[in-house]
Amino acid sequence: MRVAVCQLNSREDRAHNLAVARGLLERAAAGGAEFAILPEYVDFLGRSAEAPKPEPVDGEFAAFFAAAARELGLWVHAGSFHETGPDAARTYNTSLVFAPNGERVATYRKIHLYDVEIAGRVSYQESRSVAPGEQTVVAEIAGVPTGLSICYDLRFPELYRKLAISGAKVLVVPAAFMLHTGRDHWEVLLRARAIENQCYVIAAGQTGDHEPSRTCFGRSMIVDPWGTVLAQAPDTVGVTFADLDLERLDTIRTEVPSLANRRL
Incomplete structure (x- = not known):
């Protein structure tokens, strides 16, 4: 399966x-990808007071990417967006996946939320x-079981x-990883998740500056089940491709049967 990670610098x-996301999906389709992945908060990164109104999973955001998937004949992971939440104060951070016919085939709400307090910093x-999601999701994408995060x-x-x-x-990671952690942790964590679970990892990130005075690391990448980085995006908006060899995945799981040997 040929996949594409679409790297953006979404702002306000x-x-x-x-429009940029649509253009990148068109480039992904033209490059022969079956499955294209966009980053976290693909439609807006900026001050929370200026964020778009949260939408349901069948709102305008979903309609936009459903149409793109249908018109391009592409499996589309629409990064994430602010979904209407459980109360007036909170949204969900939600990923939607669309089949080439435009059908929404998966919905995942981010489970782990970043709460940090460092005095003076x-x-x-x-x-x-943001309210946390509660369910893990594995979706069939082009016939391949794909875990969402x-x-x-x-x-x-x-x-x-x-x-x-x-x-x-396959494990998918749309992200807006910050520069100060991304430069030391992003690749290490992605390769670790690939190795320990013997899965391909596809990570689409935001890159560059956005308000309020933050910078995303970018370096979107595709990692194989051995932990080898097959492709990595440069520090710019664009599309990066790789071909997933599922027979190689099966070989790795046979020759190093750590999943089969687990006891917990």
Whole structure:
């Protein structure tokens, strides 16, 4: 299966962000991809006071990417967006996956939320504005069982082990990883999740500056089950391709049967 990671620098102009995303999906389709993945909060990164109104999973955001999938004949992972949440104060951070006929085939709500308090340095509570999801999701994408996650989920290996035990052969990570952690942790964590679960990992990231005074690391990449980086995006908006060899995945799982040998 040929896959494409679409790397964006989404900012506060939602219409522009969506237009760029559509253009990258067109490039992915033209490059022969069957499955294209967009980053976290693909439609808006900026000050929370200026964020678009949350939508249901069948709202305008979904309609936009359903149409793109249908018109391009492409499996589309629409990164994530602000879904209408359980109460007035919180949204969900939600991923949607669309089949080439435009049907929505999977919905995943980010489970792990980034809450940090470091006296005198940083105070950030994602849980104040985002409600956590509760269900893991493995979706059949082009016939391949694919486990879904979002950004900060990457730091919780138990989530990915559960996805692998549930049958996933591919793990998807749309993200807006910050520069100061991404430069040391992004590749290490992605390769670790690939090796320990013997899965392909496809990670689409935001890149560059956005308000309020933050910078995303980018370096979207595709990692094979051995932990080898098959492809990595440069530090710019664009599309990066790789071909997934599922027979190689089966060979790795046979020759190093760590999933089969687990006892917990």
